[in-house]
Amino acid sequence: MMADRMIQLRRFVLVLVAATTFSLSAAAQQARADTTEEFIAQLGDRALQVLVQGAQSEEQRAEAFRALLSDGFDLPLIGRYALGRFWRKATPAQRGEYVKLFEDFIVTTYAARLGEYSGETLQVVSSRAVDSDTIVVSEIVREGLQPIRVDWRVRNGDHGFKIVDVVVEGVSMLLTQRDEFASVIQRAGGDVEGLLDRLREKNDAQN
Amino acid sequence: MQLLSNARPARFAIAAGALFAVAACATPGSEPSQIADPLEPVNRYIFAANLAIDTTLIEPAATFYRDFVPDPARESVRNFLRNLETPILLANDVLQGDIDAAGVTGRRFFINSTIGILGLFDPAAEMGLARRDEDFGQTMGHYGVGPGFYIVLPILGPSSLRDAAGNFVDYYFDPLNYYADNTDRKYITVSRAVVRGIDARSRTIETLDEIERTSIDFYATIRSLYHQRRQSDIRNGTTPSLPKLDLTSDDADDRTAALKQ
Numbered sequence: 001m002m003a004d005r006m007i008q009l010r011r012f013v014l015v016l017v018a019a020t021t022f023s024l025s026a027a028a029q030q031a032r033a034d035t036t037e038e039f040i041a042q043l044g045d046r047a048l049q050v051l052v053q054g055a056q057s058e059e060q061r062a063e064a065f066r067a068l069l070s071d072g073f074d075l076p077l078i079g080r081y082a083l084g085r086f087w088r089k090a091t092p093a094q095r096g097e098y099v100k101l102f103e104d105f106i107v108t109t110y111a112a113r114l115g116e117y118s119g120e121t122l123q124v125v126s127s128r129a130v131d132s133d134t135i136v137v138s139e140i141v142r143e144g145l146q147p148i149r150v151d152w153r154v155r156n157g158d159h160g161f162k163i164v165d166v167v168v169e170g171v172s173m174l175l176t177q178r179d180e181f182a183s184v185i186q187r188a189g190g191d192v193e194g195l196l197d198r199l200r201e202k203n204d205a206q207n
Numbered sequence: 208m209q210l211l212s213n214a215r216p217a218r219f220a221i222a223a224g225a226l227f228a229v230a231a232c233a234t235p236g237s238e239p240s241q242i243a244d245p246l247e248p249v250n251r252y253i254f255a256a257n258l259a260i261d262t263t264l265i266e267p268a269a270t271f272y273r274d275f276v277p278d279p280a281r282e283s284v285r286n287f288l289r290n291l292e293t294p295i296l297l298a299n300d301v302l303q304g305d306i307d308a309a310g311v312t313g314r315r316f317f318i319n320s321t322i323g324i325l326g327l328f329d330p331a332a333e334m335g336l337a338r339r340d341e342d343f344g345q346t347m348g349h350y351g352v353g354p355g356f357y358i359v360l361p362i363l364g365p366s367s368l369r370d371a372a373g374n375f376v377d378y379y380f381d382p383l384n385y386y387a388d389n390t391d392r393k394y395i396t397v398s399r400a401v402v403r404g405i406d407a408r409s410r411t412i413e414t415l416d417e418i419e420r421t422s423i424d425f426y427a428t429i430r431s432l433y434h435q436r437r438q439s440d441i442r443n444g445t446t447p448s449l450p451k452l453d454l455t456s457d458d459a460d461d462r463t464a465a466l467k468q
Contacts, residue, residue, distance in 0.1 A: 108421075149444065169439065169444070170435060170436060170439020170442070170444055171432055171436055171439065175435060176428060176431045179241055179428070179430070179431035180422060180424050180427045180428045180431060182241070183424045183426075183427030184423055184427070199423065202423050
């Protein structure tokens with residue numbers, strides 16, 4: 001009799017522990033998703049502030065934007081992925097220069113894109129986990145037009161949340177960049193130096 | 208059978224041939240991030256020619272159209288042309304086995320052709336019936352047919368073996384084409400294509416300019432955008448395929464390479 005009750009009790013405790021653990025981990029996952037969504041929403045607000053702040057020079061705005069980009073995006077990692085299989089072929093010196101050139105390239109590219117901005121708002125819709133990253137789904141709401149869907153791939157790394165990819169209407173910025181860079185390198189006979197040359201030219205022309 | 212005029216069998220044979228070619232190249236299930244481009248030198252040449260034509264002719268026309276035709280008029284032109292595309296959408300909805308989408312397409316046509324005055328307006332969208340583009344290229348993609356390889360068509364621009372073959376097939380889904388063919392009114396289909404092209408171009412003037420300005424290989428960028436966009440359209444915008452982003456994704460030696468630095 002006694003043994004029966006012991007078994008029952010043990011089973012009860014086990015179920016209880018399992019249930020608590022499960023709900024705890026579910027809660028933790030939910031919390032992670034919530035804070036990631038918040039991260040994107042806050043970044044959107046910050047971008048908006050940079051844009052609507054009047055009485056600032058073109059340079060000040062670019063500087064604020066550069067800070068925003070390096071805070072929000074893991075540019076070294078994105079650059080690393082964008083180089084794809086050619087990363088391995090690059091010498092350490094080339095890698096170092098590439099990472100710098102890539103950051104400049106992205107900042108000028110996105111600064112140009114910012115010029116098109118005309119009062120849209122970013123609305124976070126949902127989020128989900130993919131591998132070790134979180135995908136935050138958002139919409140850019142436009143007056144009288146269909147909203148644009150933007151997915152942010154966010155990684156929670158050593159330096160907190162960082163964006164590693166932006167997918168606009170199914171088009172990944174990272175993949176586009178990688179395809180473009182691969183093409184430039186292939187046309188230069190597989191030499192990474194060919195890409196560095198083009199990036200140098202581009203950055204010089206835009207600065 | 209009245210619909211099948213003498214010219215049709217030849218065209219149909221070409222379409223069927225292209226289809227077989229696509230099927231032969233198809234690799235169901237796999238979705239490589241990059242599209243094959245064995246014709247790259249030819250494609251780049253046509254791309255450059257298209258750009259020249261665009262700069263001298265199409266973009267100025269599109270800019271003029273956008274700046275001098277009032278917004279509501281342009282919206283109505285677009286709505287009208289889109290409403291005319293209903294048979295193509297409907298056929299492909301059905302072929303993909305998407306009965307819900309076919310229902311939406313059907314209701315949109317009914318509402319917009321009546322309340323929307325022959326399709327000049329799109330009241331259906333305001334009722335929550337959003338339009339979704341479908342074509343036979345997407346239908347083939349839906350069943351696992353890969354893009355084959357990248358093709359830049361003269362004037363029409365980026366396409367693939369699958370999607371170009373799809374365009375041929377879509378031609379036969381559209382009764383207006385039969386009507387134009389059978390009554391020797393080819394100008395109907397030609398002017399429709401021209402207006403549709405100008406309209407589409409007028410909506411991408413800044414975007415395309417900016418992509419050209421910010422890219423270091425415009426051709427490769429457009430090729431990548433085209434491929435990704437088509438893949439997304441085939442999936443109807445749901446669950447984008449995400450590349451595995453870890454340091455082993457490119458090849459096995461990558462992790463060691465990354466650790467060494």
